[in-house]
Amino acid sequence: MNSSVYVINPNSSQTVTAAIDAAVAPLRSVDGPGIVCLSLTEGPPGIQSQRDVDGVIMPMLRKASELEESAGAFVIACFSDPGLHALREQSRRRVFGIAECGVLTALTLGQRFGVIAILPTSVPRHLRYFGAMGVMDRFAADLPIGLGVAELSDEQKTLSRMIEVGRTLKSAHGADVLVMGCAGMARYRAALEEAVGVPIVEPTQAAVAMAVGHVRLSQAFTP
Amino acid sequence: MNSSVYVINPNSSQTVTAAIDAAVAPLRSVDGPGIVCLSLTEGPPGIQSQRDVDGVIMPMLRKASELEESAGAFVIACFSDPGLHALREQSRRRVFGIAECGVLTALTLGQRFGVIAILPTSVPRHLRYFGAMGVMDRFAADLPIGLGVAELSDEQKTLSRMIEVGRTLKSAHGADVLVMGCAGMARYRAALEEAVGVPIVEPTQAAVAMAVGHVRLSQAFTP
Amino acid sequence: MNSSVYVINPNSSQTVTAAIDAAVAPLRSVDGPGIVCLSLTEGPPGIQSQRDVDGVIMPMLRKASELEESAGAFVIACFSDPGLHALREQSRRRVFGIAECGVLTALTLGQRFGVIAILPTSVPRHLRYFGAMGVMDRFAADLPIGLGVAELSDEQKTLSRMIEVGRTLKSAHGADVLVMGCAGMARYRAALEEAVGVPIVEPTQAAVAMAVGHVRLSQAFTP
Amino acid sequence: MNSSVYVINPNSSQTVTAAIDAAVAPLRSVDGPGIVCLSLTEGPPGIQSQRDVDGVIMPMLRKASELEESAGAFVIACFSDPGLHALREQSRRRVFGIAECGVLTALTLGQRFGVIAILPTSVPRHLRYFGAMGVMDRFAADLPIGLGVAELSDEQKTLSRMIEVGRTLKSAHGADVLVMGCAGMARYRAALEEAVGVPIVEPTQAAVAMAVGHVRLSQAFTP
Amino acid sequence: MNSSVYVINPNSSQTVTAAIDAAVAPLRSVDGPGIVCLSLTEGPPGIQSQRDVDGVIMPMLRKASELEESAGAFVIACFSDPGLHALREQSRRRVFGIAECGVLTALTLGQRFGVIAILPTSVPRHLRYFGAMGVMDRFAADLPIGLGVAELSDEQKTLSRMIEVGRTLKSAHGADVLVMGCAGMARYRAALEEAVGVPIVEPTQAAVAMAVGHVRLSQAFTP
Amino acid sequence: MNSSVYVINPNSSQTVTAAIDAAVAPLRSVDGPGIVCLSLTEGPPGIQSQRDVDGVIMPMLRKASELEESAGAFVIACFSDPGLHALREQSRRRVFGIAECGVLTALTLGQRFGVIAILPTSVPRHLRYFGAMGVMDRFAADLPIGLGVAELSDEQKTLSRMIEVGRTLKSAHGADVLVMGCAGMARYRAALEEAVGVPIVEPTQAAVAMAVGHVRLSQAFTP
CATH class of the missing domain: 3.40.50.12500 (Rossmann fold)
Incomplete structure (x- = not known):
């Protein structure tokens, strides 16, 4: 198994991404999918307004596109789930929103x-x-x-x-x-x-738990 | 009265914009707000996918920002109401979505x-x-x-x-x-x-009718 | 264009009707439908109880019937929308309730x-x-x-x-x-x-704005 | 016990009232409240339109007012429950609608x-x-x-x-x-x-069953 | 008429059953169905937890099974309506829950x-x-x-x-x-x-009133 | 980590339990919680009726009680989620229903x-x-x-x-x-x-995935 769960923090804060990474660490297993948390460089420092939410969608989709091949699932780690349905449309992987x-x-x-x-x-x-x-x-x-x-x-x-x-x-x-x-x-x-x-x-833990479960199940059934 | 209702067709099709313009023409009055229909140059030829919807928000917000001063109200003329809440947040004018x-x-x-x-x-x-x-x-x-x-x-x-x-x-x-x-x-x-x-x-007629009514009422009460 | 929007205040208070008339005045345009506000002589001084609401329906329907030919639309100007559906049934014009x-x-x-x-x-x-x-x-x-x-x-x-x-x-x-x-x-x-x-x-402004829009649109398409 | 359940058929059809009377007959008991079914003389032969529904409310309220003293409960026997809330407002008795x-x-x-x-x-x-x-x-x-x-x-x-x-x-x-x-x-x-x-x-049986139960209970507790 | 309404208090408290019996007494008529209130011996003294609710279902079903032949209807007299749908499934009689x-x-x-x-x-x-x-x-x-x-x-x-x-x-x-x-x-x-x-x-009065009405109606139509 | 996810099939069919076990096998990891699937000996061969659903609750609660100490979470593996809330009340562990x-x-x-x-x-x-x-x-x-x-x-x-x-x-x-x-x-x-x-x-996969995630997270935070 080598597909990863990509947890995309759509803001640019490395501090937040590090906190997310720590939160989901217990969901990593030695024989399970990797869990990779990353910030969106193009995102604002924090996502506060509707404009912030909408503004990160396009760069987030681009980032996810780059990760598509190695992805087992995506998690969008912002409580407004920006771009959730656009990424579901774009990707062949399942996409989980933390909200x-x-x-x-x-x-x-x-x-x-x-x-x-x-x-x-x-x-x-x-x-x-x-x-x-x-x-x-x-x-x-x-x-x-x-x-x-x-x-x-x-x-x-x-x-x-x-x-x-x-x-x-x-x-x-x-x-x-x-x-x-x-x-x-x-x-x-x-x-x-x-x-x-x-x-x-x-919510990040809730979403990553579901994503990890999905990747394990999908890899077993689509070898 | 000189504030306009700006009807933004967030796709780039002039044909669609012209059809919208014809549809709302009966809502124009000689002593009422102007109704200006425009295409979004940066938009796709048609809005079909969620990506299309999300992708037009930022250029639409920029366009609306340019129009803000002369606007009495905005109408977003796509049945997915792209950027409705972001524009409501950005603008001091009322914003109507056709859906x-x-x-x-x-x-x-x-x-x-x-x-x-x-x-x-x-x-x-x-x-x-x-x-x-x-x-x-x-x-x-x-x-x-x-x-x-x-x-x-x-x-x-x-x-x-x-x-x-x-x-x-x-x-x-x-x-x-x-x-x-x-x-x-x-x-x-x-x-x-x-x-x-x-x-x-x-839906465009429905939205523009409400927008025109709003502009007339707001101009009367905030001279 | 000569069809009118009839705004029927189903109580008998001329004071209320005058206040409604002032409220909707900005919705009048020189080339648009007339907006005629009137009291229901048979109505109570104010509509307070369910009995008041139900009791004005029949006289309101009669009054609207008299106005039918010159009407472009009706607005029932009481927040309980008395007789809304009975008038919709009776009239060939659209009927708007302020609630x-x-x-x-x-x-x-x-x-x-x-x-x-x-x-x-x-x-x-x-x-x-x-x-x-x-x-x-x-x-x-x-x-x-x-x-x-x-x-x-x-x-x-x-x-x-x-x-x-x-x-x-x-x-x-x-x-x-x-x-x-x-x-x-x-x-x-x-x-x-x-x-x-x-x-x-x-609510009266909201309803009359929609009614005016409707009359303009319907006159344009059914000359 | 002598309070009656009045079942008001708001149309004028004696045939319908007779059918209602037969339907609720099993709910009569020798020591229970009377069940009196009656037509509304002023009502139309049948209630079909919203206008019919609204039009029977005032005469129904007058009829119920005459019956108030001897009433234990009222049942409005038309599936549009005309005047249900107006009668609840007017009467000190409970009012049941068949719908x-x-x-x-x-x-x-x-x-x-x-x-x-x-x-x-x-x-x-x-x-x-x-x-x-x-x-x-x-x-x-x-x-x-x-x-x-x-x-x-x-x-x-x-x-x-x-x-x-x-x-x-x-x-x-x-x-x-x-x-x-x-x-x-x-x-x-x-x-x-x-x-x-x-x-x-x-529905008439359903409503009269509830009305009879109520009258029995209320008489027991308010002697 | 000899079918009874069985009111099953699924706890074992005779005091509660006696209180229920007193509450529904006005619903008895000399020519109507009997109303028999009984405690469930196997039940707990009171039903407080979800476990209590679920635990009384099987004994309640057994008790109802013994009463089936002489029953006109059942009332489950606990506000969590334990076993309501299981008893509806088991019995040919109608079953009413007090909640x-x-x-x-x-x-x-x-x-x-x-x-x-x-x-x-x-x-x-x-x-x-x-x-x-x-x-x-x-x-x-x-x-x-x-x-x-x-x-x-x-x-x-x-x-x-x-x-x-x-x-x-x-x-x-x-x-x-x-x-x-x-x-x-x-x-x-x-x-x-x-x-x-x-x-x-x-709620017990509400349920028994409906049950008595049902028994009267069903006996009349299925002699 | 040694707490187990207990997946209780509340019917007595070993065939069904084996099928569940195979379905959730991909969710096992070498360093994660065990996933133990078991049949309820006292259950019926299949759960079809509401009586079947209600009837398995008490034995299921007893079985879960025996497993409590070694449990990290419970999954109730029947699409009617029998006893879900009773077990949540009884257990200090989280309980997941497959429906x-x-x-x-x-x-x-x-x-x-x-x-x-x-x-x-x-x-x-x-x-x-x-x-x-x-x-x-x-x-x-x-x-x-x-x-x-x-x-x-x-x-x-x-x-x-x-x-x-x-x-x-x-x-x-x-x-x-x-x-x-x-x-x-x-x-x-x-x-x-x-x-x-x-x-x-x-649904069993969905529930066990969430249960495994929960056990991993709870063990990490409550050492």
């Missing part, structure tokens, strides 16, 4: 999912996506922590705000499972779960 | 709307969009006429297929109003409506 | 719409209607300002309550667009929008 | 309900109502038998068409329970159920 | 139903069930009173908590009708309704 | 999922479950192949019927992804996918 997989995995862990977003402006974009996914009957709420880039570098503050928002999602909106609405924050997952008291889904 | 306005207008004309698509591959993209719009309880079906570019130039064949698909949407799927799932085909609307026997919404 | 058009227009301006109602007893009636429209996945909440007729004549108090309710719809229920759940209150729209910070739809 | 109760009872007998309508024009009206009821996820289809008044007097033809439509609802639309979309046709129920092979709900 | 009938009856009394649960852990189970019923568009919220067995024996405390939760469901979640999410608590119904100011459905 | 995971995985592969069931009587049970999952907006149809046990042993006949049903789901119901509504039939997956031309999800 899609994160939410679907959450549906196995609770009856009403909440989402912890970073910015308020992302919330309507998420809602459109959950509507397209047809899962609004399972949706509790999507609330932002509302921290800017500078504040996000303060880990204690970030965790505190996540816990605060998570508790509101649970107590005021009835969420019994939460999805982290951002890639690269797996390091907060355990502490957040402990503090809020409901399962927390880290 | 959104076409479907919403259909909801005033029947209880279950059907859509006549061009290509089969557009159907799941439309379904995702109707899900994001939250209107699936009103949805009958979306069926393609399945004609390629060459065949579409045969007007009689195109109309025949549209009528055939429209009748199936009505009789087998219970649609009592239909939306034309494409820009630039207003010339078929009356014949189609006559033949199928349910109201037919031409 | 339907107000909500549909709101769907182009935000992902979750809230409604500012006048009376608490109207709320379940609105909910039934939004359910019939199939838009509950986009619905945030519908909250009443709870003022009686006497208090409504106090404009400052009315605006204050509207702002208060609008802010609750935004902050506690996640609405990012609001619909005024009543005809004749367009004079509050700009101040309300300014104070709450989300787009506000005045 | 509402027929559909809700069907939900206890199968997972997807189909409706056998009389006229094609009733179908969108039913759909709006099922949407307002919020039960579209359980809805299979609503199909008309399409017989006019003259043909409906041919019982064999009527039953044959009902069976035909019932079988289509079952096989082509996946309905596993059917509701008769009309009052006064209980005499066909057993034969229809036998022929189609799924449970058939006669 | 299903309680919620459906609530849909005739208000536009958004709230549920007063006993334990927090029951809430997601209820939500799954309401989802399976397809009624989430009518759902306001489901909140627990959160009292343990010992506290539930304190009637004043139980009523106080029910009132508190009922008021929250009404004011914060917009419920305009409430369902008691438990069997055997009919004695609180009137006081709760009085205190909260919206209709309260006692 | 839930099969459908959720399908949502990443197409916009409307169809299900190939074995027996017609399973269809309403599946629909209730999809309703509880809140995914009916993505549902195309669920159709049975309708073969009895004897016929199922004829592999060619079984595959032919699956293909036939799959093609109907695609062409008549608009499904663009299919889920095999049964465990132990992975051997047909590739041929079915080839013949129908849409992705086919084998």
